[in-house]
Amino acid sequence: MSLEVLGISVLWLFLFGYVIVGSIDYGAGFFNAQSIITGKQHILSKIIQRYLSPVWEVTNVFFVFFFVGIVGFFPQSAYYFGTILLIPGSIALVLLAIRGSYYAFESYGARGHKGYAFMYGASGLLIPASLSIVLTISEGGFVSIVNDNPVLDYAALFTSPLTWSIVALSIVAVLYISAVFLTWYAYKTGDTKATDLMRKYALGWALPLIITASGIVYELSSHNEAHFERIMDLWWMFALSFILWFATVWLIWKRRNYGMAFWLLVGQFAMAFFAYGVSHYPYLLYPHLTIYEGFTNTAMAISLVFVFILGLALLLPSLYLLLRLFLFDKNYVQGIKNKKE
Amino acid sequence: MLFDDPVFASRLLTLLTLSFHIIYATIGVGVPLMIMIAQWVGIKKNDMHYMLMARRWAKGFVVTVAVGVVTGTAIGLQLSLLWPNFMELAGNIIALPLFMEVFAFFFEAIFLGIYLYTWDRFDNPRKHLLLLIPVALGGGMSAVFITIVNAFMNAPAGFDIMNGQLVNANPIAAMFTAAMPTKVSHVLATAYMTVAFMLAAIAAFRLLKGSKHEYHKKALFMTMKIGLIFSIATVLIGDLSGKYLAEYQPEKLAAAEWHFETEEAAPLILYGMLDENQEVNYALQIPFGLSILAHGYPNAEVIGLDQFPAEEQPPLIIHYYFDLMVTIGMFMLALSFVYWVGAKRGWSFVKTAWYRSLIVLGGPLSFLGIEAGWWMAEVGRQPWILRGIMTVDQAATSSDYVGHMFILFVGLYFVLGVGTVVVLRRMFKNDPIEKALAKQQGGDSE
Numbered sequence A: 001m002s003l004e005v006l007g008i009s010v011l012w013l014f015l016f017g018y019v020i021v022g023s024i025d026y027g028a029g030f031f032n033a034q035s036i037i038t039g040k041q042h043i044l045s046k047i048i049q050r051y052l053s054p055v056w057e058v059t060n061v062f063f064v065f066f067f068v069g070i071v072g073f074f075p076q077s078a079y080y081f082g083t084i085l086l087i088p089g090s091i092a093l094v095l096l097a098i099r100g101s102y103y104a105f106e107s108y109g110a111r112g113h114k115g116y117a118f119m120y121g122a123s124g125l126l127i128p129a130s131l132s133i134v135l136t137i138s139e140g141g142f143v144s145i146v147n148d149n150p151v152l153d154y155a156a157l158f159t160s161p162l163t164w165s166i167v168a169l170s171i172v173a174v175l176y177i178s179a180v181f182l183t184w185y186a187y188k189t190g191d192t193k194a195t196d197l198m199r200k201y202a203l204g205w206a207l208p209l210i211i212t213a214s215g216i217v218y219e220l221s222s223h224n225e226a227h228f229e230r231i232m233d234l235w236w237m238f239a240l241s242f243i244l245w246f247a248t249v250w251l252i253w254k255r256r257n258y259g260m261a262f263w264l265l266v267g268q269f270a271m272a273f274f275a276y277g278v279s280h281y282p283y284l285l286y287p288h289l290t291i292y293e294g295f296t297n298t299a300m301a302i303s304l305v306f307v308f309i310l311g312l313a314l315l316l317p318s319l320y321l322l323l324r325l326f327l328f329d330k331n332y333v334q335g336i337k338n339k340k341e
Numbered sequence B: 001m002l003f004d005d006p007v008f009a010s011r012l013l014t015l016l017t018l019s020f021h022i023i024y025a026t027i028g029v030g031v032p033l034m035i036m037i038a039q040w041v042g043i044k045k046n047d048m049h050y051m052l053m054a055r056r057w058a059k060g061f062v063v064t065v066a067v068g069v070v071t072g073t074a075i076g077l078q079l080s081l082l083w084p085n086f087m088e089l090a091g092n093i094i095a096l097p098l099f100m101e102v103f104a105f106f107f108e109a110i111f112l113g114i115y116l117y118t119w120d121r122f123d124n125p126r127k128h129l130l131l132l133i134p135v136a137l138g139g140g141m142s143a144v145f146i147t148i149v150n151a152f153m154n155a156p157a158g159f160d161i162m163n164g165q166l167v168n169a170n171p172i173a174a175m176f177t178a179a180m181p182t183k184v185s186h187v188l189a190t191a192y193m194t195v196a197f198m199l200a201a202i203a204a205f206r207l208l209k210g211s212k213h214e215y216h217k218k219a220l221f222m223t224m225k226i227g228l229i230f231s232i233a234t235v236l237i238g239d240l241s242g243k244y245l246a247e248y249q250p251e252k253l254a255a256a257e258w259h260f261e262t263e264e265a266a267p268l269i270l271y272g273m274l275d276e277n278q279e280v281n282y283a284l285q286i287p288f289g290l291s292i293l294a295h296g297y298p299n300a301e302v303i304g305l306d307q308f309p310a311e312e313q314p315p316l317i318i319h320y321y322f323d324l325m326v327t328i329g330m331f332m333l334a335l336s337f338v339y340w341v342g343a344k345r346g347w348s349f350v351k352t353a354w355y356r357s358l359i360v361l362g363g364p365l366s367f368l369g370i371e372a373g374w375w376m377a378e379v380g381r382q383p384w385i386l387r388g389i390m391t392v393d394q395a396a397t398s399s400d401y402v403g404h405m406f407i408l409f410v411g412l413y414f415v416l417g418v419g420t421v422v423v424l425r426r427m428f429k430n431d432p433i434e435k436a437l438a439k440q441q442g443g444d445s446e
């Protein structure tokens, strides 16, 4: 494997990690707000608080990892994307700030402010929407080089059906991933009411997911034919992804083995996400920037990979500890504190 | 200016975000260490008060960490959004410490999550204390790594430029630049010092408000002692930072000292004003002071601004930032030293209201010192973004609407700043120390 491919694979893997953990977080915020509005707060809020509070910072670092990493491995991407993303990037930052401060301001200080909970829920949908724009832009057709500087054509971007189908998928995916995870988590807490509610949401968002995903492939066929062709070459990965989706839905429908259902869902998204990534190869920004032109020097690449391996050696055990304490610890999950003294 | 000059607007937005982030970042670096010390003392002396101190500081810390993470994410992304040309060049050489920093964040975030939610899950409190080590280490290391990046901007190294192309990149050499040792250690020392004085200010404030509780007295004494140690370190390392500047960035030191002509036995100029002929008026002069700061002996020659072309001279306003920082450093050192001696010897005036008011003032003053230090270091690097290689004008984004984004972020930081204060006040008002102590002694843990 060349260093270029290794670099982008590592980044893509972490982006995938962010998609999963971020979605759980964002969707939970939406369901939380929804339950407050529909008066079902008592069913969901406790679960959402108990799971999310200890881990939200870790979720955020996945995001930071991605944008720091991509500038490290592919410095030219800072030039292209940095210049064109000023406005979408700033808006995403403000939305992220609203969410981050929610944990501090709402859950530890002034509990129960409805307007804030609502903003928090809404930002959970707007963040994936605004971040997903980057994927749309990378498909090409919206950036031109004027006086040696990349310029983004906002009019074309916001009138393109491709943009909106990617936005739709990102929102639906967030809700679906989150609902499946929270079904499992609620089940582990032994809270049948919450489990039933989340199960209903999970099933409800399953079909829209497939519809919106197909919509993107359809849009690509006219927007970027070359990319569409490569997607077709990888049809078997998407087929596998579809089978995994079906298996997840079936398990949830049958109220069986919610844990397995979640891991199948991770498999489903991994398949689709990597198939998409592979088909996008070698472009970072079609057709201006490939991973080969934008790559850093060899010395830097090797030291980044080296640090990455060391970092993982530190990180994986710590993450395991975190998950064991908060996700898989029966007493914590069920809200029992082992008292000492 | 703001709406039609992307360079100016980018500088202003960077100034805003960094000046805001540094407040929370400093707390993020310092507080874990203070919690660790308090909890350790608490376990060793088996003293409820110190345990409670650790617990309450940790509770407040949750709020500031959240805002620190949010503003840090903002500055991290803004580096690419506002300075794309700089990041493209710098990414090739200095991406390594930025990448390492992310792992430090990961490490800190994971263990902070575990620490905060496991107060009552360990039978042995020592095990719980162990969890703090990675938190304090992670916070400290993120300061180290990001400051390494900043040191590189001041004293670029680890590569060659041939025909406008960057060659022979050596990421390790880029991390260990001439600016790195003094910068990193000064930043760490000032962070610990500032946080100690911040906590001291809170304790002093409670005592001023009429609390007679032993808890606040213990907190005040402990934090003042820690503050004293780190303010000594701050001043010593600050002196070394001056020597670094004299050697590697003489234009910054000269601008900070209004030192126009290269000369021997140069005096240190404090305060004062410049008239239109660049004559210094109303200043306090310490004979030989600048020569000592720069080279360690009174007759040393100090390079003046005359050695640099006009377009490469930093703005002269940094003189005031420098004075502010040094004055605050000296003041806090004296204040904490007198307090410490006074407390040991039983001098009664360190317990009076006016002395405690000074300690309360010391908290915000220390933060002002941090801000002034960064303003002097960053504005003093002008016009360079990478000293000697790339100017700020060349580095900035070419996109429009940076000015509008500035307005957006002013609004955001206003909300975050006010929110922090309101939430922290409410948090501790609803849970005064007497109540918290009673609860702990009753064995009931929330």
Ligand code: HDD
Binding pocket: B154, B179, B183, B184, B186, B187, B190, B193, B194, B234, B235, B237, B238, B239, B241, B242, B245, B252, B325, B326, B327, B328, B329, B330, B366, B367, B369, B370, B371, B372, B373, B374, B375, B376, B377, B378
């Ligand atoms: C509470 C904060 C604080 C205090 C009391 C001091 N400093 Fe400082 N100083 C900083 C906070 C700071 C800082 C925020 O940490 C800076 C800004 C950039 C940097 O690297 O550290 C800094 C930078 C800085 C620099 C510039 C380094 C550079 O640009 O590379 C010098 C020469 C000094 N300091 C010298 C001193 C001296 C002689 C002090 C004696 C009292 C002093 N500082 C007290």
Ligand code: HEM
Binding pocket: A057, A060, A061, A064, B021, B022, B024, B025, B026, B027, B028, B029, B064, B065, B066, B067, B068, B069, B070, B071, B072, B073, B074, B075, B076, B077, B079, B105, B106, B109, B138, B139, B140, B142, B143, B146, B147, B187, B191
């Ligand atoms: C250009 C400068 C800076 C950048 C790009 C930056 C970036 C960041 C980012 C991305 C985060 C959030 C990480 C997360 O998601 O957990 C963060 C937080 C943090 N930053 Fe900064 N930072 C900068 C300056 C500084 C400085 C100068 C210091 C220390 C002196 C510092 C210390 C910290 C610490 C300790 C945190 C952890 C959050 C907390 O505990 O409050 N940063 N920074």
Ligand code: HEM
Binding pocket: B011, B012, B014, B015, B018, B019, B021, B022, B079, B083, B086, B146, B147, B149, B150, B153, B371, B374, B375, B378, B379, B381, B382, B384, B385, B392
């Ligand atoms: C957190 C502490 C810091 C503060 C308060 C701070 C402050 C400032 C200020 C006031 C400016 C504007 C100077 C001017 O335009 O006249 C500036 C510029 C800048 N700083 Fe820093 N800085 C900090 C740390 C850093 C670090 C660690 C980095 C590197 C990673 C960095 C990168 C930059 C960049 C890229 C600019 C824009 C170029 C310039 O105007 O010089 N800063 N900073």
